[in-house]
Amino acid sequence: MNWGSSQGYQDPTGFRILGLPDDGTMAQYVKVPVRNLAPKPAHLSFEEAAALPLAGLTAYRALISRAQLKKGEKVLITGIGGGVALFAAQFAIAAGADVYVTSGSDEKIEKALKMGIKGGVNYTHMDWSLSLKKRTGEFDVIVDGAGGDGMDALFDLAHPGARIVFYGATRGNPSGLTTRRIFWKQLNILGSTMGSPEDFQGMAEMIQQHTIKPVIDKVFSMEEGEAAFRWMDDASQFGKIVLKIQ
Ligand SMILES: NC(=O)c1ccc[n+]([C@@H]2O[C@H](COP(=O)([O-])OP(=O)(O)OC[C@H]3O[C@@H](n4cnc5c(N)ncnc54)[C@H](OP(=O)(O)O)[C@@H]3O)[C@@H](O)[C@H]2O)c1
Incomplete structure (x- = not known):
């Protein structure tokens, strides 16, 4: 609510989320403008x-408005079991991208394959990012809600000039980052939160x-x-x- 007048970011003072700090939607009645x-x-x-x-809007802004995903691009969506990630995968497939995912569960990757993703890798396996890169090459767009110590692997998986969108930090802050990869590969690091009325x-x-x-x-x-x-x-x-x- 009260996104504000800029398409680029929400109003730093007026923006509110139904559920944060206002009471959320676990209610029989909810009052909204x-x-x-x-x-x-x-x-x-x-x-x-x-x-x-919430999840659909967050995924749309991250993938379409921020990363500007184009038909035929190769996109990686991390943690496909997440609500936002699943919408991002559905939107990316609809947009005609080649979609790959990560998950901590082989079963979830199997389910995602049935939805039309091209492939996936289990992030609990040692060297998951190396084996993924060997199979798929580098990615044009990466959408991540986990953050933390998985971030470096994403910079490694990114194609030069790639767009990497972060919308969450389920794993917290990273203990270290290989900054060189970011500037050498001319990466575009994008943050994304919820979305505007547009x-x-x-x-x-x-x-x-x-x-x-x-x-x-x-x-x-x-x-x-x-x-x-x-x-x-x-x-x-x-x-x-x-x-x-x-
Ligand atoms: N910026 C915003 O506007 C916005 C909006 C909504 C949510 N968020 C944030 O985005 C994050 C995800 O929210 P959500 O509701 O979509 O997710 P969620 O349903 O809470 O699920 C989180 C997912 O994170 C994945 N995950 C856990 N460890 C991971 C790792 N090491 N690498 C990659 N993925 C990992 C898991 O995927 P698997 O089950 O496949 O392993 C899990 O299903 C949260 O941090 C949330 O606070 C931000």
Whole structure:
């Protein structure tokens, strides 16, 4: 809410997220400004539409508005089990890119292969980035929400002139970075957070145009809210976890 007037960044003082610091959407009623409402895409169920706004918007801005992904480019999306990552993969496939992923789970990579990604690698394996580079070569675009000590490997996997978008830091800060790789390869390092109303509009149009359906892992009732959080803690989900108001 209150993105502000710049397409480049959110209003540094007025920007708020439903859920941070305001109460979020685990509620029977939520009050939002009318200008923030959008029609539900007709091909989506209410559960699918509920899965869309935050993760879909973040993925769209990172991949389309910030990285400016083009048809035929080779893109790497890390941690495909993540909500944003899965949307990014769906958008990248729809945009005609060659999409590769990482995951800590071979099973999740198998599921992503069924969605149309070209290949994946398990980041828990030793030298995962070297084996990926041997198979695929370097990437034009990389989308990452993990950060931490995995960042250096991403700079190594990037093609000279590549765009690398960071939208999260699940792994925290890196203990070190090979700065030389960034300037020698002329890398474009981009940060991305949520998205503007224009990004939201663009995301909704992309969803409609390509009849993209959010991947839903599990739907819980509101009364099962705690179980839903425990399920998320377990990290075995592939897709969004939705709370349904009966
Ligand atoms: N900037 C923004 O506007 C914005 C918006 C939403 C979220 N975020 C941030 O983005 C991050 C992801 O959020 P999310 O809700 O999409 O994810 P999520 O559903 O919480 O899942 C996190 C994912 O991180 C992946 N992961 C864990 N360790 C990893 C590693 N070493 N390398 C690569 N991936 C790893 C896992 O993928 P696998 O299960 O495949 O192993 C996991 O599924 C969080 O840090 C969140 O705070 C930022």
